[in-house]
Amino acid sequence: MHSVIRPNAWVALKLPSGITKVIQITPNTTISLGKYGSFPANLVIGRPFHLTFELLDKNPDENFSRLRVVPSDELYAEVFAEEAAAEGCATSAAGAGDAVISATEGEEFSLVDDNGNVVARSNREILDENARQTLTQEEIEELKREGNNAGKDVIAKLLLSHTAIDQKTSFSLAKYKLLKTKKYIRRFQVLPIDVATFAQWQLEERDASKIMDMRAEMIGLVGCWGNVHYSGEESKLPDPKVSTTEGVEACVELEKERLKGRWLVVDDTCGLLVAAMAERMGVLYPAEEESADEAEEQAEEKTEDPQADSTAADGSVQQNGDVEMRETTETTETVPVGKKQPLKQSRKSKSGPRASDFAIPYSQTNTLTVLHSSSQPNLSLLNYWNFDITSPNHAPHPLLNHLLNLTWLQLLKPELDTSYSTPPPTATPEVLASWKPSRRGNFHRKRRRYARIRHIVDNTRAGGFAGLVCASTMDPISILKHTLPLLSGGAPVALYSPSVESLAALADCFSVPRRTAWTSGNVPEIEGLSNEELEYWQGNERFPLNPTLLQGVSIQTSRARKWQVLPGRTHPLMTERGGADGYVFTAWRARPAEGRIEARGKFKRSAGKKGGESATPAGETPTTAEGMQHDGAEEVLVKRKRSVSSLATELAMTEKVAEVTSPTKKRKSEDGNLEA
Amino acid sequence: METEIPRSNVTDTMASTTTNQSPTVSPFLDPGPVTKVNSLAILQLSRDNLVPVYLEAPKGKHDGYAEGAVVNTRYGSFPHSTMINVPWGSQIRASKVDTGSRGRNKRKRDAADDAGKEAKDTPEESNTPLPSNGDAGADAEVQVKKAVADSSGFIHVLPPTPEVWTSSLPHRTQVVYTPDYSYVLHRIRARPGSTLIEAGAGSGSFSHASARAVYNGYPAREGDKKGKVYSFEFHEQRYHKMKQELIDHRLDDIVHLTHRDVYNGGFLTDDGKSPEAESVFLDLPAPWEALPHLSRRNPKDPNDKTWVSPLNPKKSAYLCTFSPCIEQVTKTVSAMRRLGWMDIDMVEIANRKYHTSRERVGLNLCFDRGVNNSARDVDEALARLTEIESRFREHAAKSRGEGESDDDEEMDDDDAIAATKTKGGKKGNKKGSTENGNSTIPDNEEGNVSGSGSGTAPWMEGRLITRGEPEIKTHTSYLVFAILPREWTEQDEAAAAARYPVVGEQKVIGVVDKAARKKERREQLQKATLGNRKARRKERDAQMAVTEAA
Numbered sequence A: 001m002h003s004v005i006r007p008n009a010w011v012a013l014k015l016p017s018g019i020t021k022v023i024q025i026t027p028n029t030t031i032s033l034g035k036y037g038s039f040p041a042n043l044v045i046g047r048p049f050h051l052t053f054e055l056l057d058k059n060p061d062e063n064f065s066r067l068r069v070v071p072s073d074e075l076y077a078e079v080f081a082e083e084a085a086a087e088g089c090a091t092s093a094a095g096a097g098d099a100v101i102s103a104t105e106g107e108e109f110s111l112v113d114d115n116g117n118v119v120a121r122s123n124r125e126i127l128d129e130n131a132r133q134t135l136t137q138e139e140i141e142e143l144k145r146e147g148n149n150a151g152k153d154v155i156a157k158l159l160l161s162h163t164a165i166d167q168k169t170s171f172s173l174a175k176y177k178l179l180k181t182k183k184y185i186r187r188f189q190v191l192p193i194d195v196a197t198f199a200q201w202q203l204e205e206r207d208a209s210k211i212m213d214m215r216a217e218m219i220g221l222v223g224c225w226g227n228v229h230y231s232g233e234e235s236k237l238p239d240p241k242v243s244t245t246e247g248v249e250a251c252v253e254l255e256k257e258r259l260k261g262r263w264l265v266v267d268d269t270c271g272l273l274v275a276a277m278a279e280r281m282g283v284l285y286p287a288e289e290e291s292a293d294e295a296e297e298q299a300e301e302k303t304e305d306p307q308a309d310s311t312a313a314d315g316s317v318q319q320n321g322d323v324e325m326r327e328t329t330e331t332t333e334t335v336p337v338g339k340k341q342p343l344k345q346s347r348k349s350k351s352g353p354r355a356s357d358f359a360i361p362y363s364q365t366n367t368l369t370v371l372h373s374s375s376q377p378n379l380s381l382l383n384y385w386n387f388d389i390t391s392p393n394h395a396p397h398p399l400l401n402h403l404l405n406l407t408w409l410q411l412l413k414p415e416l417d418t419s420y421s422t423p424p425p426t427a428t429p430e431v432l433a434s435w436k437p438s439r440r441g442n443f444h445r446k447r448r449r450y451a452r453i454r455h456i457v458d459n460t461r462a463g464g465f466a467g468l469v470c471a472s473t474m475d476p477i478s479i480l481k482h483t484l485p486l487l488s489g490g491a492p493v494a495l496y497s498p499s500v501e502s503l504a505a506l507a508d509c510f511s512v513p514r515r516t517a518w519t520s521g522n523v524p525e526i527e528g529l530s531n532e533e534l535e536y537w538q539g540n541e542r543f544p545l546n547p548t549l550l551q552g553v554s555i556q557t558s559r560a561r562k563w564q565v566l567p568g569r570t571h572p573l574m575t576e577r578g579g580a581d582g583y584v585f586t587a588w589r590a591r592p593a594e595g596r597i598e599a600r601g602k603f604k605r606s607a608g609k610k611g612g613e614s615a616t617p618a619g620e621t622p623t624t625a626e627g628m629q630h631d632g633a634e635e636v637l638v639k640r641k642r643s644v645s646s647l648a649t650e651l652a653m654t655e656k657v658a659e660v661t662s663p664t665k666k667r668k669s670e671d672g673n674l675e676a
Numbered sequence B: 001m002e003t004e005i006p007r008s009n010v011t012d013t014m015a016s017t018t019t020n021q022s023p024t025v026s027p028f029l030d031p032g033p034v035t036k037v038n039s040l041a042i043l044q045l046s047r048d049n050l051v052p053v054y055l056e057a058p059k060g061k062h063d064g065y066a067e068g069a070v071v072n073t074r075y076g077s078f079p080h081s082t083m084i085n086v087p088w089g090s091q092i093r094a095s096k097v098d099t100g101s102r103g104r105n106k107r108k109r110d111a112a113d114d115a116g117k118e119a120k121d122t123p124e125e126s127n128t129p130l131p132s133n134g135d136a137g138a139d140a141e142v143q144v145k146k147a148v149a150d151s152s153g154f155i156h157v158l159p160p161t162p163e164v165w166t167s168s169l170p171h172r173t174q175v176v177y178t179p180d181y182s183y184v185l186h187r188i189r190a191r192p193g194s195t196l197i198e199a200g201a202g203s204g205s206f207s208h209a210s211a212r213a214v215y216n217g218y219p220a221r222e223g224d225k226k227g228k229v230y231s232f233e234f235h236e237q238r239y240h241k242m243k244q245e246l247i248d249h250r251l252d253d254i255v256h257l258t259h260r261d262v263y264n265g266g267f268l269t270d271d272g273k274s275p276e277a278e279s280v281f282l283d284l285p286a287p288w289e290a291l292p293h294l295s296r297r298n299p300k301d302p303n304d305k306t307w308v309s310p311l312n313p314k315k316s317a318y319l320c321t322f323s324p325c326i327e328q329v330t331k332t333v334s335a336m337r338r339l340g341w342m343d344i345d346m347v348e349i350a351n352r353k354y355h356t357s358r359e360r361v362g363l364n365l366c367f368d369r370g371v372n373n374s375a376r377d378v379d380e381a382l383a384r385l386t387e388i389e390s391r392f393r394e395h396a397a398k399s400r401g402e403g404e405s406d407d408d409e410e411m412d413d414d415d416a417i418a419a420t421k422t423k424g425g426k427k428g429n430k431k432g433s434t435e436n437g438n439s440t441i442p443d444n445e446e447g448n449v450s451g452s453g454s455g456t457a458p459w460m461e462g463r464l465i466t467r468g469e470p471e472i473k474t475h476t477s478y479l480v481f482a483i484l485p486r487e488w489t490e491q492d493e494a495a496a497a498a499r500y501p502v503v504g505e506q507k508v509i510g511v512v513d514k515a516a517r518k519k520e521r522r523e524q525l526q527k528a529t530l531g532n533r534k535a536r537r538k539e540r541d542a543q544m545a546v547t548e549a550a
């Protein structure tokens, strides 16, 4: 993350009302804070994050507000006064209630200025004088318009004239004052848009449903339980340097042993999950060169096209409008428009000779592979980190070579996917030379796309993933059915869901009785299947998943409860955002031992023999056409909008599931360590 | 409780370890595909029972076992030799071990330990490592016996991660668990490449999680700035234990542990340099005593030019303190305010684990654990009551026929009912095992039985329910977060002002009035439809490209 606010960076403006606005800081514009006023963006560009700025009154010879950094002592002046009062109150027991707010000598309320001087105070005499609130709404408005002393005068006036002050408890009094403070003091902070800040804003102020109500607690848990972390320097396959006459056969072969530190992701949070995981892997923010920070800043300022970027992030955030006063633009020296193009090109040339069509741009390590159910992944929120997956000519971004994406169809039935199954075009250099540039461009694009898709599909199907993280509206059982075989042994699985039901249904697939039954040797449908076949077990109603493929299945929820910490008034907040709490399912990919395994501890030997005791219940009828029934039933059972199984229906239809005969009826679950 | 994972001369063999890939990378950061000798592995006995083990090469008889080092669990014995070079996540079968010279007494002790372990089998306390191996290589000349599979049970071998480590590590202090540290690390922005200060190190739970968070490669050469954790601990024994642990886990290049009292000594490196941290985590009894050291300038003398701040001078610092008591919070927050920390925010994390099970209620379910043999619904209750009533009437009619006195009748009635009821109840319970008994209630009466006979597998019977685990941690600690912006001097401001002069700003961004917003919405809508059209065109193009190619 950057050390200062950069031109064209996405930032969050925290306003005194507690509201956050996310904007892109465009140089040479005016940033409006609504009723709090406006100021030139250039006054915060190049300045640090998290400082508290205050809008100053306009200088007589200027038509804009300058900013002042508010020292922390000033921000905390009231609390310090309260602390002092509380200390004083500890010695004089009488009138403790009144003394909480007042400073000393019977002052009930005081407003302190920058230097710690008391600007306004309301003592009993004044309150007695003004029996009722004397300020009218018009007077307040007028005061605001004058902009005197950043609204403090208004507060002071209100304080001075507010009558009921002595009737209120110190608690409500503080609240009342705080409200007024929030309303009129023209202060704000600039926060960097990182995952934590962004997610909180999206959740609390924008649209929680877009990110499936995923709270910070959940983001943290999923990331940790998924063991998502940086795992190795970028490592690319060598460019095969093929000529345009070569086709499929010349594509780069996968080198399995080079694949390392890859995570599978299913993301229905519009890219927030991907962003959070990318942040943990160090591929969300462009690399930082501390020493070159300043120089880079300069360059970036010139290369980035503010217009192009402003359209990127989802809609209504970027709010452009007209300004009343028109000014000449002759003085805009800082962003020389003419220089944009050459600089961009010079950047490109830095990256060396042009790669051939079949060169694979993706790293073999430290990657995220996103599986998506529509033809394009919805990762629109990544725009806030200047990444646009749909952009064909993207400015350098670490996600470009660390984010791979493919559809469920490409994963499960690649032969049905046109871009995977259509061989790349070939042409001799002579023919190529005869074409118009646009046709030539198209030709190369097709070849490049083919090579990439082929690589992604083969790479993903090769398996060996280091973990799976999901925040999806799809049925998790269907997701795991197809992703479990792709995980390497011991790889963690961490699934987020806003509600517990789908995760519980998933956990139930791994319940002790189900596992016991599976390993009992009395499951006709799996008899004779090899371990590999069992890994790719496509499931039936009785065993939607191979219950031995996960270990340590667990579901949890976490909730951060916020507290107010003030002298003598520390307590949990009275209200907080409701909505989904969120749940996380965690487990590890297990590699079951070949053959039958007894599941019991030393201490339990008496459970009896299999078969003998397990009577077949009467009325047990063998189910036929199990496979098809299963798919239908599953969809009814767990109502999910988009289920993988519906997408790959053909697969399920063709799948042969052995007829189910009498299952072992009353096998005692031998607890043992099956619950593991 | 100060405990230790049994390991025999792991460190001296460590150097000679020939691992096929990345020998210096911690198994926490890259465990490789298979388990390795002399490396940490976590044995999962049951869901919450994890045991860390350093896998030892079978060098010969070990602690009396002919198979070399052995881990004994209630699920059987597991020689290390059966767990080396296997893919992570593997299920490992128990082995029949040859105790040979191993004394009976020792066995007994093991059993006792096992039992004790079982009794308090909660995630926090299951950390007593199994006394499987002590002095290794005592009689190394003896041939290692090949392990023979036993049917007593199995375990799984997991790669170490901070999560499994946290729930299996040897406790030397209270530790920070995953629900807390996952949230803390997210909020203090610990990311690859970050520098993080931590005090005190304690048992190293937080250290392991933060090492993973900041890791972005090992420093290749001197002065190579990579993500790093500067950890401090003043308790000497803990310091040494943890130092060894970091070496064993090959995290010593990422976690820099210093033996120091941070209240007095602060957070600089031993040679007085600044770690230049952006993230700070304090799990200390009195954070306010340590806070003054975490300033930008000497809090006692802002003009002290010799004072060095441990914080990164160019970035905001994110801080979290972790304190169990509210009084500590009050003092900490007060100190934070006076030291200029912003955005002070206090939260408490409530984490709950859920257990899923099948709730099986019904009179006609087979007798099994977890079955509630009471009526599943009103219909079932009604059917049974009707049955009982009719039986009672039969009984009454019979006794009346036998000419019993009216006085006794009422009492008898009650008795009869009670008897019938108990009988009925018992009947239901036993139903599964006594099919042949002349049951009072029809066993498989059509219509109102729970689907036990209808072909549902027993593990699918009943309603799927979730409930909180029996024991919950209702309070761990209060987390206080705060941010300290970088210092911004008048010179800095002047430089920035010169670089970004205020010019004739035209466009307004941010919060605009209603009219402007409306206008903008319109524009956006237009753009959106345009975008859609563009996307559609793209798709069409792609289609065409495909047909063209075909």
Ligand SMILES: C[S@@+](CC[C@H](N)C(=O)[O-])C[C@H]1O[C@@H](n2cnc3c(N)ncnc32)[C@H](O)[C@@H]1O
Pocket (backbone or CB within 6 Å): B173, B174, B175, B176, B177, B199, B200, B201, B202, B203, B204, B205, B206, B207, B232, B233, B234, B235, B238, B260, B261, B262, B263, B264, B283, B284, B285
């Ligand atoms: C609760 S433990 C920390 C546990 C640790 N966070 C973990 O997750 O394992 C607190 C540690 O701080 C250490 N400590 C207390 N005061 C200290 C001081 N002034 N300087 C350094 N360490 C201190 C104690 O010795 C103790 O080991």
